[in-house]
Amino acid sequence: MLTALLKYQFLQNAVLAGLLASVLCGVIGVIIIEKKLVMMSGGIAHASYGGVGLGYLLGIEPIFGAIGFALLSALGVGFVKRRGGASADVLIGLFWSLGMALGIFFVALMPGYPPDMSSYLFGNILAVTRADLYLTAGLTGAVVLVVAVFFDSWKAYLFDDEFARLIGQPTALLEYLLLATIAMSVVALIRVVGIILALAMLTAPAATASLFTKGLGSRMAASAALGAVFCFAGLTISYYTGISSGATIVTLSGAVCLSSYGVRALADAHTRKHAAMEHSREEVSEK
Amino acid sequence: MTNSNQPALQMQNLSVYYGNTPALHNVNLTVDHGEYLGIIGPNGGGKTTLIRVILGLLAPTTGSVLVYGKPAGHTDVKIGYVPQIAPLDRRFPITAFEAVLTGRLGRGLVPFHRYSKSDRLAASEALERVGIAQLAERRLSALSGGEFQRLLIARALAVEPKLLLLDEPTANVDAGSREKIYTLLAELSKTMTVILVTHDLLAISSQLRSLACLSGRLVYHGEPQLNTDTVRALYGCPVDLIAHGVPHRVLGDHHEEGDNLVC
Numbered sequence: 001m002l003t004a005l006l007k008y009q010f011l012q013n014a015v016l017a018g019l020l021a022s023v024l025c026g027v028i029g030v031i032i033i034e035k036k037l038v039m040m041s042g043g044i045a046h047a048s049y050g051g052v053g054l055g056y057l058l059g060i061e062p063i064f065g066a067i068g069f070a071l072l073s074a075l076g077v078g079f080v081k082r083r084g085g086a087s088a089d090v091l092i093g094l095f096w097s098l099g100m101a102l103g104i105f106f107v108a109l110m111p112g113y114p115p116d117m118s119s120y121l122f123g124n125i126l127a128v129t130r131a132d133l134y135l136t137a138g139l140t141g142a143v144v145l146v147v148a149v150f151f152d153s154w155k156a157y158l159f160d161d162e163f164a165r166l167i168g169q170p171t172a173l174l175e176y177l178l179l180a181t182i183a184m185s186v187v188a189l190i191r192v193v194g195i196i197l198a199l200a201m202l203t204a205p206a207a208t209a210s211l212f213t214k215g216l217g218s219r220m221a222a223s224a225a226l227g228a229v230f231c232f233a234g235l236t237i238s239y240y241t242g243i244s245s246g247a248t249i250v251t252l253s254g255a256v257c258l259s260s261y262g263v264r265a266l267a268d269a270h271t272r273k274h275a276a277m278e279h280s281r282e283e284v285s286e287k
Numbered sequence: 288m289t290n291s292n293q294p295a296l297q298m299q300n301l302s303v304y305y306g307n308t309p310a311l312h313n314v315n316l317t318v319d320h321g322e323y324l325g326i327i328g329p330n331g332g333g334k335t336t337l338i339r340v341i342l343g344l345l346a347p348t349t350g351s352v353l354v355y356g357k358p359a360g361h362t363d364v365k366i367g368y369v370p371q372i373a374p375l376d377r378r379f380p381i382t383a384f385e386a387v388l389t390g391r392l393g394r395g396l397v398p399f400h401r402y403s404k405s406d407r408l409a410a411s412e413a414l415e416r417v418g419i420a421q422l423a424e425r426r427l428s429a430l431s432g433g434e435f436q437r438l439l440i441a442r443a444l445a446v447e448p449k450l451l452l453l454d455e456p457t458a459n460v461d462a463g464s465r466e467k468i469y470t471l472l473a474e475l476s477k478t479m480t481v482i483l484v485t486h487d488l489l490a491i492s493s494q495l496r497s498l499a500c501l502s503g504r505l506v507y508h509g510e511p512q513l514n515t516d517t518v519r520a521l522y523g524c525p526v527d528l529i530a531h532g533v534p535h536r537v538l539g540d541h542h543e544e545g546d547n548l549v550c
Binding site for chain 2: 034152156170
């Protein structure tokens, strides 16, 4: 694959897009898990499908439609949640289905033969163009910058938003910024793994990293690195087997994450047993 | 400049309603600077509502709340807030020291903010003051309930508050930690105003300087002693307050203390 990588630009684009998306997932995934916004992210991802459909209908680039829908649904859920109007849970479920339905609806309104939208659902990293790459790079850069520049504020907000608000942090702004950031990340992921599979990219690397990292920053870095490994390895498997890259990347991420949980549980049980045996031995020697 | 002769807290005819349901009704309460006040009452008595109003997180339905002379939420005096520990995520990936350090963050978003040396020193001192300096590098998940509670007090102290507000600081800790927390609060009350909200009646025997009893309305405010009438007004029935192993009687004699009743 390495020689092919040097030779073909579409492979280079694919690897670069995967690496950029991994950095994005590393940073945002950790936040999503800590703030328990996984389902919210899933809702935003699926809502963006409506934007893809609208993009096709209006004849604009579908990914811009996706950006619009993702942003609107994220900020909308955030707004209603702050107002305490409806339960965020219900809204997320609604946005989730409504977005998908609108996507189908808009495309059905199009005259002529309907376009193939499966690359938005399942991703097609090998079809990433230069323009896509610039977009992904821009989104990743913006998101990482927003998190890095205000890192101390993020940390305080994520740990205890009420306390952060009381000491004068603009937590409403941070919350909307976070939701917008999640929306941007989801859009960046659509190209790589698609709407349906995006959730695994956001959760698997961050959840795996949480098993062996202690700090917030190091967890983000480890999560980004893991995501990059998953992406590259998944692409390689896809290259040799011909299976769709979104499926190989997500299957690999999920398998590694689940087995890490298993290994961790076994290791914890061993540690406990060992400690208990040590203690009883000490007790015996004291007597 | 804030005049320190000014009362720390002034509530006039404060009522808070959730829909048609009153959480607090017509509460008048003045707390002097340097006071160590315990507010007790049953669950649902409006204690947490009261704290949220003082912090400015909840607007009064009617009445006014002044904190050092300014409306709640707009005061320029630093308030140290110690929330209940239950809703916080103990698996959050930071150390005890980092958590306390967030108390030094200050107002607004500062690009590329870094905590200064004096911030770090203040955080270390706060940890030392609550007696868990040796746990500074521990992760939150490795702290016991009592240690985590004291960590939150340290975080509030890192703010360098003039007024310290605590919401049920002994709700999830064992008896030993409870004693330590009460001793700590008595010590802290020498240098700042302390308002402690709790349903733990043992707080009364813990060097409080005054006591308020809250059950939707203010049932009692005065010396830290309870009589059966107050308890009956609070809980609807006389409660045996002389628990095993508690050094002081918290229940005063009915006839002697009757004068202290507000309602």
